[in-house]
Structure formats: C-alpha cells, structure tokens
Amino acid sequence: MSSDTRPATPMSRQIAEHRSLLDRALGLPKFILVVLSVALIGFVICQILIGYLVVSGQLDGKWYDVRDFGNAMVSLTDAINRSQMDSRIVSTLTYLIPALLGATGIVSVVGGWLLIGPWAERRLLAKFQIRQGPNRTGPFGLLQSLADALKLMQKEIIIPRGADRFLYFVPPIAVFIPAILGWAPIPWSPKMSYADLDVGVLFVIAISSLGVLAVFMAGWASNNHYSLLGAMRTIAMMISYEIPISVSLLAVVLLTGSTKLSEIVMWQSEQGVWLIMLIPFAALAFLFASTAEINRTPNDIGEAESEIVAGFYTEYSGMKAGLFMAVELGNAILVGALMSTFFLGGYTFFGLETWIPGYLILATKIGLVYFLFVWIRATLPRFRLDQLMGFAWKFLIPVSIVLMFLTAIESSILVRWDVPSFLSLGLIALVNITAAVGLTFVWMRVLFRDNDLSAPPTPILTRKMGGLQAAKVLRG
Amino acid sequence: MTTSTEPYVLNIGPQHPSTHGVFRLRVVMDGEKIKDLDMIVGYLHRSMEKLAEERTFTQNIPFTDRADYLAAMTGNLGLAIAVERLAGVEVPERAEYLRVIFSELQRIASHAMANGTLISDAGAWQTPLLYMFREREKILDLFEMTCGARLTTNYMRIGGVAFDPPLEFWPALQELVDELPDRIDEYHELLVSNEVFLARTRGVGVISPEDAINASLTGPALRGSGIPWDLRKADPYSVYDRMDFDVVVGKSGDVYDRFMVRMSELYQSVKIIKQAISQIPSGAHKTDIPLALRPDEGEIYSRIESPRGEIGFFLVSDGGPSPYRFHLRAPSLINLSLLNELGRDAALSDAIVTLGSLDIVVGEIDR
Numbered sequence: 001m002s003s004d005t006r007p008a009t010p011m012s013r014q015i016a017e018h019r020s021l022l023d024r025a026l027g028l029p030k031f032i033l034v035v036l037s038v039a040l041i042g043f044v045i046c047q048i049l050i051g052y053l054v055v056s057g058q059l060d061g062k063w064y065d066v067r068d069f070g071n072a073m074v075s076l077t078d079a080i081n082r083s084q085m086d087s088r089i090v091s092t093l094t095y096l097i098p099a100l101l102g103a104t105g106i107v108s109v110v111g112g113w114l115l116i117g118p119w120a121e122r123r124l125l126a127k128f129q130i131r132q133g134p135n136r137t138g139p140f141g142l143l144q145s146l147a148d149a150l151k152l153m154q155k156e157i158i159i160p161r162g163a164d165r166f167l168y169f170v171p172p173i174a175v176f177i178p179a180i181l182g183w184a185p186i187p188w189s190p191k192m193s194y195a196d197l198d199v200g201v202l203f204v205i206a207i208s209s210l211g212v213l214a215v216f217m218a219g220w221a222s223n224n225h226y227s228l229l230g231a232m233r234t235i236a237m238m239i240s241y242e243i244p245i246s247v248s249l250l251a252v253v254l255l256t257g258s259t260k261l262s263e264i265v266m267w268q269s270e271q272g273v274w275l276i277m278l279i280p281f282a283a284l285a286f287l288f289a290s291t292a293e294i295n296r297t298p299n300d301i302g303e304a305e306s307e308i309v310a311g312f313y314t315e316y317s318g319m320k321a322g323l324f325m326a327v328e329l330g331n332a333i334l335v336g337a338l339m340s341t342f343f344l345g346g347y348t349f350f351g352l353e354t355w356i357p358g359y360l361i362l363a364t365k366i367g368l369v370y371f372l373f374v375w376i377r378a379t380l381p382r383f384r385l386d387q388l389m390g391f392a393w394k395f396l397i398p399v400s401i402v403l404m405f406l407t408a409i410e411s412s413i414l415v416r417w418d419v420p421s422f423l424s425l426g427l428i429a430l431v432n433i434t435a436a437v438g439l440t441f442v443w444m445r446v447l448f449r450d451n452d453l454s455a456p457p458t459p460i461l462t463r464k465m466g467g468l469q470a471a472k473v474l475r476g
Numbered sequence: 477m478t479t480s481t482e483p484y485v486l487n488i489g490p491q492h493p494s495t496h497g498v499f500r501l502r503v504v505m506d507g508e509k510i511k512d513l514d515m516i517v518g519y520l521h522r523s524m525e526k527l528a529e530e531r532t533f534t535q536n537i538p539f540t541d542r543a544d545y546l547a548a549m550t551g552n553l554g555l556a557i558a559v560e561r562l563a564g565v566e567v568p569e570r571a572e573y574l575r576v577i578f579s580e581l582q583r584i585a586s587h588a589m590a591n592g593t594l595i596s597d598a599g600a601w602q603t604p605l606l607y608m609f610r611e612r613e614k615i616l617d618l619f620e621m622t623c624g625a626r627l628t629t630n631y632m633r634i635g636g637v638a639f640d641p642p643l644e645f646w647p648a649l650q651e652l653v654d655e656l657p658d659r660i661d662e663y664h665e666l667l668v669s670n671e672v673f674l675a676r677t678r679g680v681g682v683i684s685p686e687d688a689i690n691a692s693l694t695g696p697a698l699r700g701s702g703i704p705w706d707l708r709k710a711d712p713y714s715v716y717d718r719m720d721f722d723v724v725v726g727k728s729g730d731v732y733d734r735f736m737v738r739m740s741e742l743y744q745s746v747k748i749i750k751q752a753i754s755q756i757p758s759g760a761h762k763t764d765i766p767l768a769l770r771p772d773e774g775e776i777y778s779r780i781e782s783p784r785g786e787i788g789f790f791l792v793s794d795g796g797p798s799p800y801r802f803h804l805r806a807p808s809l810i811n812l813s814l815l816n817e818l819g820r821d822a823a824l825s826d827a828i829v830t831l832g833s834l835d836i837v838v839g840e841i842d843r
Binding site for chain 1: 485492596597598600602610668670673674675685686701702703706709710723724725726732823824826828
C-alpha cells in the first residue's frame with residue numbers, strides 16, 4: 001500500500017496514464033472489433049480459397065505448380081472474365097483480386113526479409129569481425145529480429161519538446177511508402193509482377209526520389225541540430241546521386257529499347273548476356289550511387305554514427321526509429337532487386353529459369369547484392385560530405401554521360417546492322433569496357449593534376465633525439 | 477536572391493559515440509564548417525590529486541590505473557619510478573626487465589585501441605577496432621595471468637613489481653611476440669592502402685613542428701609532426717638504454733602520420749619485448765621496502781613515455797608517509813589543447829577524426 005501514499009511524480013503519473021497499444025485497441029467499440037476480426041478471417045479464407053482454385057486447375061483445367069504463379073494469376077483473371085457475372089463486378093474483381101494478392105505478396109516478401117535480413121546482416125558482420133553475432137534467440141539466433149521488433153514496439157515513444165508534432169509523426173510512415181511502392185514493377189517470373197508498367201524505369205526513378213521528403217520532414221520536425229545536419233546531408237546526397245542513377249538507367253533503356261522492366265529482362269535473356277557485361281560502368285555507377293541513395297557505407301554520411309549520432313532519426317525512439325531502420329534494410333534489398341533486374345538478368349539465369357522458379361533466382365541475386373552491401377559495410381570507412389559530392393558531380397556524372405552517348409551510338413548501329421548478336425554484343429562490351437577504363441584513367445589524371453597521387457610517405461626511423469633542428473635534419 | 481546563413485551551436489557530448497568518454501565539445505557551426513570550438517572537461521573528475529595526499533605512496537598506485545585506464549601499466553610505472561627516485565630505492569634487475577616487458581605490452585594494447593577507434597571515427601563500422609581487439613585481448617590475458625586484473629592492473633610496486641609472472645606466462649608471451657609482426661602486417665595490408673581511409677586522413681588536422689613544440693605536445697602526436705622525441709631514448713629510464721630500437725617519426729604531421737607512427741611503433745615494441753625476453757635475468761622481482769615508506773623531505777618531477785606521451789609525476793614529500801603534493805602531468809590533456817586550433821574552420825567530420833588521432837583518455841584528462 002506504500003505506493004498509494006507516495007506523492008505523484010510526473011513519471012508515475014505518466015506510467016499510470018499510459019495505455020499500451022493493445023489496451024487502446026481493445027478499448028474500441030465491440031462491434032468494430034467484431035467487424036474487423038471477421039474481415040480479417042474472411043480475407044485469409046478468401047486468399048486460401050483463391051489460391052486453391054488457381055493451383056488445383058479447377059478454373060481452366062490446367063494444373064499449376066509453384067513455378068508459375070504468374071500464369072496462374074493470368075488464368076484466374078481469364079476465368080473471372082469468362083464468367084457470367086455483371087460486367088462491373090467482373091472488372092472490379094479482375095482488378096481487386098490480383099491487386100490484393102500482389103500486395104500481400106510484396107508485403108510478405110519485404111516483411112519476410114525484414115525478419116531474416118537483420119539477422120543475416122548481423123551474423124555476416126560478426127563473421128567479418130571475428131565474433132559470434134546473435135545466436136541466443138531461437139536456432140542460430142534466427143528469431144533475433146522478431147525479438148528486437150517486439151522490444152521496439154513495447155518502448156515508449158518520446159516526442160521531444162519543441163518538435164513539430166504532426167511533421168514528427170508522419171515521416172516513419174511516409175518513408176515506408178516508396179520502399180514498398182518500388183517493388184511494384186519488378187518482374188519475379190514471366191508475367192509475375194505487380195504492375196508491369198510501360199514506364200517502369202521512370203516509375204523507379206520517381207519513387208526513389210520520394211524518400212527525400214520523409215527524410216527532410218524528419219530532420220526538420222525533430223528540432224535537433226543533429227537531425228537537421230543529417231537531413232541536410234542526406235538530401236544533398238540523394239539529389240546529387242539521382243543523376244548518375246538516371247543516366248545509367250538511360251543507358252539500359254538505350255540498349256534494350258524499352259522502359260518496361262519485364263522487357264529489359266527478356267532482352268537480356270534473349271541475347272544471352274547480362275547488361276553488366278555490356279555497360280559495366282553504368283552498372284557500377286548505379287551500384288555506388290544506390291549506396292548513397294540508401295545511406296549505406298561508404299556513403300552513410302547521412303547517419304554517420306561517429307559524427308551526428310543517428311542523423312535524421314536521432315530524436316526518434318521505439319518503433320519509430322525501428323521503422324527507419326527497417327526501411328533502410330528494405331531499400332537495400334529493393335536496390336538489390338533493381339540491380340538484378342537491370343544489370344544481372346533479373347529472374348533469368350541462362351535457361352535455368354525453366355527448371356527453377358524465376359523468383360527464387362531473383363531472390364538469390366538480391367541476396368548476393370545484399371551480401372556485397374554487407375561486405376562493403378564491414379570493410380570500408382566513410383567518405384566526407386564534400387568528397388562524396390565531388391565524386392558525384394566531378395566524376396560520376398560527366399563520365400556516365402559520355403559513356404551514355406557512346407552507348408546511344410552503339411545501340412543505333414546495332415539496330416541498323418544485321419550482324420550475329422554474339423559478334424556485335426562482344427564488340428560493344430569490348431568498346432565499352434575500354435572506354436570506361438580509359439576515360440576513368442584520363443579523367444582522374446585531369447581531376448587530380450595538382451594532387452599528389454604517389455604512395456603515402458612511410459614514417460622515418462631514427463635514433464637521434466632532438467627538437468626543431470633535429471626535425472629539419474631528419475627531413476633533409 | 478541572396479541567402480544568408482546563421483551559425484548555430486552544436487553540443488557534441490558528453491554522451492556521444494566519438495568523444496571517447498564523457499568529454500564535451502561545444503561547437504559553433506556554419507553549415508558543415510566549424511566556426512568555433514570549446515572543449516569542456518571535468519565530467520570524470522574524481523579529485524585524485526587531492527585524495528592522493530591522504531594515502532601512502534604505495535596506496536596511490538591504484539589511482540594511476542584509473543587515470544589513464546587504457547595504459548595502466550605505464551601509469552603505475554611512472555609513479556613507482558618517481559617515488560623510487562625520491563626515496564632512493566634500488567630496483568632488482570629482473571624487475572626492471574619485467575617492467576619493460578609489461579609497459580611495452582601495454583603500449584601495443586593502447587596503440588591498437590587508439591588506431592582502432594580512430595578508424596571507427598572515420599566511419600569503418602568497427603571492423604578494424606575488433607581486429608585490433610584480437611591482439612589486445614591476448615595481451616590482457618597475459619596481464620590477468622600475472623596480476624589477476626586486465627584493465628586496472630596495479631602491478632608495479634615501489635622497488636619492483638608485485639608478482640613474478642607464472643610459468644605458463646613465458647610460452648604464451650613468446651607465442652604472442654612471434655605472431656604479432658604478421659598480424660601488424662595484416663593491418664598494414666588492410667588499412668594503409670585503403671583509398672577511402674587515405675582520403676579521410678591525409679592532409680587533415682595538420683600540426684606543424686613549431687606548433688607541436690609550442691603546445692608542448694608529446695608522444696605520437698609530437699612525433700607525427702616530425703620531431704624526434706621519445707623519452708625512452710631521450711631520457712632513458714628502467715633498462716631502455718640497453719634496448720636496441722628506433723624511434724618512429726612522421727613527415728607531415730597530419731592524422732595519417734600520427735596513425736602511421738602508432739602503427740610502426742607496434743613493431744618497435746615487439747622488438748623491445750623480444751630483447752627483454754632474451755636478456756631477462758633470474759632473481760628477486762622486488763626489494764623489500766617499509767610498508768609506510770617515508771622519503772626524505774624534498775620534491776621530484778619524474779617522467780616516462782606512456783603510449784600517449786610524457787606522463788610526469790611531481791611529488792613533494794614532507795618526510796611523512798604520504799605525499800605533501802601529488803601532481804600528474806597528463807599527456808592527453810596537453811595534447812588535447814591543440815584541438816581548438818585544429819578544429820576551427822575544419823569540417824565536422826575532419827574535427828572528429830582529428831580528435832580521434834590525438835588519442836585522448838578522459839580519465840587522465842579529468843583525473
């Protein structure tokens with residue numbers, strides 16, 4: 001009973017008044033809860049039923065296995081179209097069912113990766129750093145991300161005094177939207193993409209610049225200098241590195257002649273060559289610029305821990321900070337998916353895709369690109385802001401543009417001449433690689449003509465002690 | 477359209493990932509550039525110097541562990557040598573060699589830590605730090621084997637060392653010394669040719685030799701600026717005059733040079749330990765001194781080379797069992813005093829790396 005007699009402190013009052021999320025949810029009116037749970041259960045049952053109908057072949061007499069979800073979806077929409085229903089219902093259903101299924105698919109892919117990704121990254125980093133990594137929660141520590149998420153959800157969310165409360169609330173949600181939307185045009189198998197847009201490449205570029213807005217809001221609303229600095233750095237970098245990304249994607253479009261992502265993959269599959277072999281500079285520029293876009297080492301100056309603590313989300317706590325971290329990871333695999341689609345042949349692997357589901361091949365490629373990111377994070381220090389901006393504006397952009405023009409000339413020749421593809425493509429690859437290496441070399445010479453590019457001096461060994469005089473003698 | 481900018485104040489610390497302890501920087505910034513910089517110390521002040529006046533000389537040795545907690549052995553040694561010189565205590569030959577071995581091991585551990593944290597400050601996500609810890613762990617194991625403690629060793633005594641190392645110490649030490657040069661080569665391969673690291677450290681935080689002397693810098697910070705000054709050679713203590721080793725001196729005085737000086741000193745330390753192992757005689761490890769040692773009236777300033785520079789002890793004795801005045805010249809504090817000049821008009825990232833390269837230990841600054 002002693003706790004009743006104690007005087008109420010602000011902290012105890014807060015604890016007494018604090019209601020957890022579960023309490024608040026259970027406090028909703030009963031009928032809303034009933035409706036919500038019925039809707040949820042119904043949704044799940046519908047999904048299972050649709051999946052069963054499609055795969056078992058009851059719609060068009062064909063039996064589908066896990067390899068071709070894409071064809072199964074097409075058969076489903078065909079079946080709905082053929083049915084004797086009202087045309088309005090049909091058109092609604094043909095949009096609604098694939099949309100819901102696809103959205104569920106994308107969210108489960110991203111969500112599944114968010115569960116396994118942090119564990120993989122931490123384990124890999126630990127192996128790079130000769131230590132164990134998380135291995136206590138579940139087998140091999142696999143449940144670590146789940147435990148972390150639960151912990152973060154329980155934590156109190158502190159809103160700093162002086163923060164703009166609305167703007168502070170929006171960014172963790174706003175930052176999630178592009179991370180999910182970006183998955184829409186990515187083809188996972190033939191005919192298996194959420195929205196195979198004709199302007200897929202433009203969509204990708206547009207979506208990737210949306211994240212800036214959330215970062216800016218977070219940095220501004222937190223009312224903290226670290227957040228503001230982090231936001232300024234991130235915005236400056238995102239805007240600068242948009243250009244190399246766009247230019248390298250332009251080279252892809254020029255060669256393949258399409259802005260549709262599935263056609264870009266098909267082109268690579270038909271020609272039997274990955275674009276990274278034809279336009280290596282564009283691919284590497286895309287990869288490097290992407291690391292800047294998604295704030296990963298060596299370009300993680302937006303949240304440089306040793307300088308500005310956590311960058312634009314310094315003031316966020318609990319699951320809000322967790323959302324920012326999750327989005328960072330989600331963006332990393334999104335970049336992996338884009339990189340695989342544009343430059344590494346997407347869901348194809350030189351004919352292997354007829355034997356193995358295409359989405360597994362794509363997932364493997366995403367995993368490999370992600371591994372590369374983790375590898376870089378484990379080994380490289382970070383650049384300074386001015387060095388990074390200089391690299392984008394002085395080197396990446398001019399060289400990318402010159403090489404893009406070269407690709408334009410090559411592609412126009414390719415269209416006009418009727419040469420066997422292995423010959424023409426081999427020639428293109430050779431020319432492009434030579435041009436990239438030569439141009440890099442020459443341009444570096446021009447840029448650093450005043451700088452000392454020689455090896456750094458090794459220290460002097462001496463046995464004679466002394467002051468300034470001795471120092472002068474030593475230096476000669 | 478003209479835009480105007482306005483300077484703002486950024487508080488770095490006392491809790492910040494790269495202040496290496498509870499140390500605060502009050503920075504006036506204009507965008508990414510630092511306009512002015514204040515260093516605020518004292519968050520770890522424990523009044524060591526005053527407390528020392530109430531304790532006997534031997535009881536003061538644990539304080540030196542907690543001053544420079546990354547180099548406890550050299551702190552211990554500094555005080556022990558000062559009291560020995562004040563009271564005229566003889567030290568057995570074996571103890572001198574043990575002192576050299578342990579202070580060089582401590583130097584390796586401390587330099588490894590300094591360089592690892594420097595690269596972490598430059599943004600490498602802790603990988604170099606953990607690789608450096610690989611060696612540091614083995615050295616701390618050796619400390620634990622010998623005196624039971626890893627960090628606050630309290631090992632040196634007035635007139636010798638506390639314990640003779642156990643028998644299993646010597647093969648473990650030999651093994652460590654044999655593999656260390658290869659490990660240091662590994663760091664060289666990984667770091668010295670890394671373009672990103674070079675871009676971040678070369679030409680950053682340059683200290684001219686004149687400035688270094690005027691600010692009375694010591695240790696790697698001074699030697700990185702090109703001044704050949706190492707107390708192990710310039711004012712030899714213990715048996716350093718019998719050892720064959722070189723002093724490492726940098727050329728340009730930037731962060732990279734300070735890093736390289738520390739890196740190359742690791743080789744020299746290994747060399748010294750090897751010689752000490754081959755030369756060490758058998759015999760007593762300690763002379764017996766009275767429990768409450770009462771030196772004659774007088775004062776002494778005694779200095780040795782700690783991993784961070786000249787650690788000096790100024791002791792005044794009034795003939796009693798405890799010092800009348802106890803003062804510690806902390807190299808970290810004096811090396812830090814130049815950060816104000818170095819940080820001004822630098823980018824924030826550069827200032828952080830420069831701070832890392834000065835290798836401060838806040839326990840020693842605040843005492």
